[in-house]
Amino acid sequence: MALAAEKAYEVVRTAILDGSYPPGERLGEVELAEALGISRTPIREALRRLEVEGLVEVLPHRGARVASWSREDLDEIYELRILLESFAAARAASRISDGELHRMDELREEMTRAVHSGDVERIAACNAEFHGIIRRAASSTRLVTMLNAVIQLPLVLQTFHRYTHEDLQRSVAHHSELVHAFRARDPAWAESVMRSHVLAARRVLAGRSRDEE
Numbered sequence: 001m002a003l004a005a006e007k008a009y010e011v012v013r014t015a016i017l018d019g020s021y022p023p024g025e026r027l028g029e030v031e032l033a034e035a036l037g038i039s040r041t042p043i044r045e046a047l048r049r050l051e052v053e054g055l056v057e058v059l060p061h062r063g064a065r066v067a068s069w070s071r072e073d074l075d076e077i078y079e080l081r082i083l084l085e086s087f088a089a090a091r092a093a094s095r096i097s098d099g100e101l102h103r104m105d106e107l108r109e110e111m112t113r114a115v116h117s118g119d120v121e122r123i124a125a126c127n128a129e130f131h132g133i134i135r136r137a138a139s140s141t142r143l144v145t146m147l148n149a150v151i152q153l154p155l156v157l158q159t160f161h162r163y164t165h166e167d168l169q170r171s172v173a174h175h176s177e178l179v180h181a182f183r184a185r186d187p188a189w190a191e192s193v194m195r196s197h198v199l200a201a202r203r204v205l206a207g208r209s210r211d212e213e
Contacts, residue, residue, distance in 0.1 A: 004038045012032065024068050026063065054153075081150050086191045086194045091187070100137055110122065111126045111127065
């Protein structure tokens with residue numbers, strides 16, 4: 001049962017994050033169980049887990065659906081990201097290892113090449129690993145748990161697909177400056193750059209959302 005529930009969780013979560021199940025999409029237990037070849041019980045368990053993460057809404061007598069967000073929700077989530085990711089960067093600056101810094105520099109170079117080639121999927125993958133290193137280096141389980149609760153949304157909305165070439169170049173520049181701040185072991189510098197980085201992402205998302213209204 002545990003393996004079936006884990007499989008259901010991973011499959012449905014991936015489909016939500018890559019946009020296969022868009023916001024508002026109904027997630028029927030019967031249909032999911034048939035598609036995955038498992039019973040409804042592990043499906044139900046997986047949906048409850050996704051509800052806790054904020055990716056799924058379970059409505060009384062109406063079943064589950066992919067969560068959707070209002071402009072106010074977006075503002076709140078990015079306000080939390082600014083606070084939490086800046087704090088994580090400050091903590092990581094005095095704790096990050098040379099090996100982690102080397103990997104971050106490699107990822108920055110990969111992102112630079114991906115921007116030139118227009119490989120948005122590669123940019124997103126490198127960005128996720130880059131920020132994952134910072135969260136681990138911050139050495140705070142509680143902080144990582146809180147961050148995981150607010151970084152799902154940008155993945156669902158496929159933020160990097162909304163970036164212009166100039167936006168992507170700015171993002172890579174922020175990553176480069178973050179590496180310099182970490183090499184200097186300067187918490188204040190790292191915190192400041194991360195704040196600017198998340199604020200820029202928020203501005204891109206807010207601008208594109210207005211265009212779509």
